[in-house]
Amino acid sequence: MPERPGSQRASEKKLETPQEDDASRESIKGDTVIHVIDDIRQIRKDFYCKQSQLLEHMKYFEACLAGVSPDDEVEISVHCDIKVFEWLVEYMDGSRQVSSLEAKDVVAILISADFLQMQALVEQCLEAMYNSLTEILALPLDLGCLPERLVASLASQVKVAELEKLQDDHDRLLSRLYAHKLLALLSLEQNVLFCCSRCQRLFTADECLYQHCAETTGMELSTTKSVPALLQHSADATWDVGEFLHHLRERHSWPQLFWKTWARLQRFQCNLCQMTFCGLELNRCHFHPPLVGQESVAIQDPNHGGGEMRQHEPKLSSIEEEVAIETLRRHQDEICKDCESLLFAPVLNSKGLQVDAKGEEEPERVLEIRARYCCEPPPEHSATAAPSTQASQVQTMHDNANQCSF
Numbered sequence: 001m002p003e004r005p006g007s008q009r010a011s012e013k014k015l016e017t018p019q020e021d022d023a024s025r026e027s028i029k030g031d032t033v034i035h036v037i038d039d040i041r042q043i044r045k046d047f048y049c050k051q052s053q054l055l056e057h058m059k060y061f062e063a064c065l066a067g068v069s070p071d072d073e074v075e076i077s078v079h080c081d082i083k084v085f086e087w088l089v090e091y092m093d094g095s096r097q098v099s100s101l102e103a104k105d106v107v108a109i110l111i112s113a114d115f116l117q118m119q120a121l122v123e124q125c126l127e128a129m130y131n132s133l134t135e136i137l138a139l140p141l142d143l144g145c146l147p148e149r150l151v152a153s154l155a156s157q158v159k160v161a162e163l164e165k166l167q168d169d170h171d172r173l174l175s176r177l178y179a180h181k182l183l184a185l186l187s188l189e190q191n192v193l194f195c196c197s198r199c200q201r202l203f204t205a206d207e208c209l210y211q212h213c214a215e216t217t218g219m220e221l222s223t224t225k226s227v228p229a230l231l232q233h234s235a236d237a238t239w240d241v242g243e244f245l246h247h248l249r250e251r252h253s254w255p256q257l258f259w260k261t262w263a264r265l266q267r268f269q270c271n272l273c274q275m276t277f278c279g280l281e282l283n284r285c286h287f288h289p290p291l292v293g294q295e296s297v298a299i300q301d302p303n304h305g306g307g308e309m310r311q312h313e314p315k316l317s318s319i320e321e322e323v324a325i326e327t328l329r330r331h332q333d334e335i336c337k338d339c340e341s342l343l344f345a346p347v348l349n350s351k352g353l354q355v356d357a358k359g360e361e362e363p364e365r366v367l368e369i370r371a372r373y374c375c376e377p378p379p380e381h382s383a384t385a386a387p388s389t390q391a392s393q394v395q396t397m398h399d400n401a402n403q404c405s406f
């Protein structure tokens with residue numbers, strides 16, 4: 001185990017440090033001395049930085065430099081890859097830019113910059129990582145050490161259309177990106193999912209207005225026209241989408257879960273049956289086969305059963321809808337397989353299919369009940385491939401530095 005790092009005033013007992021650069025130490029008296037300990041290479045090196053420069057770029061050092069006079073000589077030790085720290089010091093000097101970083105080095109710099117709270121550099125590195133994501137995913141880097149907040153930031157930049165093109169054979173990052181994309185998708189106001197306490201079908205607040213509940217009497221047609229409140233779904237206030245997704249994770253990978261949820265939230269209207277359907281139901285246009293000399297007849301209420309099923313014929317009125325339906329069709333087999341799992345919540349013993357009396361009496365309250373989000377943390381991840389030396393060193397720096405108590 002490496003020694004516990006810490007900071008000490010010059011007047012206090014000094015850490016054991018390498019004796020290299022002693023000559024230069026004299027010339028920069030008054031600066032902050034940073035003893036960088038590279039545990040992987042088992043070497044140390046001292047760096048000399050102006051306090052003002054450290055405080056401007058590395059907010060991490062604010063706490064240990066608080067109350068210190070600019071003329072005081074301060075020593076701080078930190079465990080880090082020496083090459084990475086060198087690059088960071090040169091970046092502070094203005095002699096290094098992210099634009100000149102190779103893709104293989106971006107992640108190591110990003111992790112160190114994030115730890116040392118170099119926010120501007122973190123944002124530049126995230127941008128660089130996003131721009132080189134295809135290349136980075138193909139490199140043997142251990143991306144498991146990327147903190148979740150950085151993966152979340154990266155995921156926010158990746159568009160859905162880009163997501164499906166990413167290849168990550170060893171799943172170094174892709175599942176985590178999908179998990180964050182799923183969380184972001186479900187966090188949008190219009191995508192909040194509820195579960196009907198009567199029929200167990202999932203629905204959004206918007207869908208509730210025109211989608212009648214199969215368990216209500218009257219059986220109004222489910223079209224784009226709004227349905228009477230008494231025939232709408234009734235939200236189960238105890239249902240939790242986080243628990244629901246957690247349950248589904250037993251059967252689906254993060255990419256599968258994302259695409260199914262994404263498809264569940266896409267809505268189209270069909271030219272054939274006039275029904276509004278979600279992406280998961282693309283191949284569920286019910287119809288009666290044509291009799292001799294007649295045309296086939298669309299069935300507008302599949303809850304009545306009967307007939308056969310074909311592909312809906314969506315009305316496409318925007319580029320977004322066209323792109324969505326193309327994406328859906330590219331992944332249709334996988335997305336629509338076992339689609340019931342995202343259309344209906346499983347019937348729980350404690351709930352059954354009992355009608356919620358309160359929901360019937362005040363159905364308008366449905367919209368006031370917000371699903372609680374407690375999605376499980378993004379996926380567990382482990383390095384499945386040999387990590388690069390540099391990345392693992394940064395991991396060491398990160399782990400050790402986390403124990404620092406300046």
Ligand SMILES: [Zn+2]
Pocket residue numbers: 196197198199200201212213214215232233234
């Ligand atoms: Zn219902």
Ligand SMILES: [Zn+2]
Pocket residue numbers: 270271272273274275284285286311312313
């Ligand atoms: Zn249809």
